Amino acid sequence: MSSTVLPAPGKTTTAKAARRGSGQAVRITALVLILAVVLYPLVWMVGTSFKSPEEIVNNIGLIPREFTPSNFSEGWNKFDVAFGRFFVNSAMVAVLTVLGNTLSCLLAAYAFGRLRFRLRGVWFAIMIGTLLLPGHVLIIPQYILFRTLGWVGGDWPYLPLLVPHFLATEAFFVFLMVQFMRGIPRELDEAAVIDGASAYSIFRHVILPLSRPALVTTAIFSFIWTWNDFFRQLVYLSELKDYTAPVALTLFIDSTSESSVGPMFAMSLLSLVPVFLFFVAFQRLLVEGINTSGLKG
């Protein structure tokens, strides 16, 4: 059902049509102006990344007069560890988080959405409760717990960042997938049950293949949120070589010299590229993902 909000044209007089045309022009002009303001910081960021230190102070225009790509090499090699390492660390954390979230949330969602077991309603209510639980509240006891387990610091300090995601603690995604699975016709399960299929093989052969759209949405949002995440990474990563890109970027803030502004912008810009590419590739899905998770239920 595709109903536009526009009233049907019908017998419009030319005057009316003209008015609508000019209304549309005003509307689009307004949108373009707002968009220019909204996008200005991002465009300015791109421009500044290529400006020399003098231009950063003197030239407030968007386009650099003198193209200075050396900001990138300078930023890349600014610290004792090459910036590439921080990107690799970020990518690793993000990819493993995606894996953990999709896998564990899918399992939980199948139980909540399709199986009837004792106390299901109680657990489901608790899960919804954790949806609204502010994550910052738990950071201290979790830190203590992980430290007691010997996961904080050490050679590979990423366990505290990753393990929660393998235990379906991101209730938002569980909820999203439950909502999705409720839309899969139950007749499919019932037919499979008559054929003697167990809950496990229904999961494997019916639910898993049909849940692909929800899995993709979860994967994309997991990646973007983890890539942008700062709070947890700030808490758990203490060695320079283990830093992720956002944590490493804060090192620039401390050095206030004029000459480091260009490299700081260059590395900031680079750190946004993966999210931007995801945005370009999955724009539709991202926008629809918000809608399905946000509005239904």
Next chain:
Amino acid sequence: MAQMPVRPTEPVPPPPAATRRGGRGRRRREDVAGYVFLSPWLLGLMGITAIPMVLSLYLSFTDYSPLIDVGEAEWIGLDNYREMFTADPSYWHAVRVTVTFALVAVPLKLAAALGVALLLNRAFKGIAFFRGMFYLPSLLGGSVAVAIVWRSMFNREGAVNSFLGFFGIEGAPWVNDPQWALETLMLLAIWQFGAPMVIFLAGLKQVPAELYEAAAVDGAGAWRQFTHITLPMLSPVIFFNLVLETIHGFQGFTSAFVLSGGTGGPVDSTLMYTLHLYNKGFVELNMGYASAMAWVFLLVVGLITVVLFNTGKFWVHYSDNEER
């Protein structure tokens, strides 16, 4: 006009297996299967959420630094809470900053989102482009990188002041000015209005066009149509966005950290609650105190959610419950 098609799966039919032979066995098996699939989540609920919550409640009554074992934490009763409410001026500062942030930035963000959604809510070529572009800041805005850009833009010598200089206006040092630092932070939040906007757009699509046609026939102008049709029909979506953005707003950390270089300054003007909590717990290593802060935060956010849901009854209009 047809309502949303009712899903064929609902209402749930009585479980057929229970009446059949061997039904009991099947129920048992489904019980087992249910808990097998639920086990990672259950483990997470216990280990990552429930036990830490209890632990932090205990710690909030102790003097605890992470340099010692939890068992050695000294029990000090309500001292942390007492200090928080009576002896830590920064605490009240953080409360004020956070509440101001939520009360000002959230409504403005939602207003911006609704305004642009209304402009976009007409079928025209390029709507997908605009929608995507307005949404982009929501994806990027929470990052450290964008906060760094914001910080430079609103510096004394930043782009904003250069721009104002064009018109002969002498700008403030924004992020370094206690008068303006919080406003700068709020502006960054409002800039990310794209996510609620997308939700508003979806909501606007659900408003039946006949309502507007009928109102137009009755001679209602654009403003009356907006206040009498759009707003009531959209109220569930407004409510949803309000709850989401308020909870989100209370937790702002990254931008405050970057804009103030981790201090919440100048003069505590951007000291968001979570930033104060972080500094107490992980910089001053006063984790008992930070735990007390966390619990108060949890209770207050919970209370606000409950209040929002209760006031929602008075102004949120659910058309599904009505007889048609």
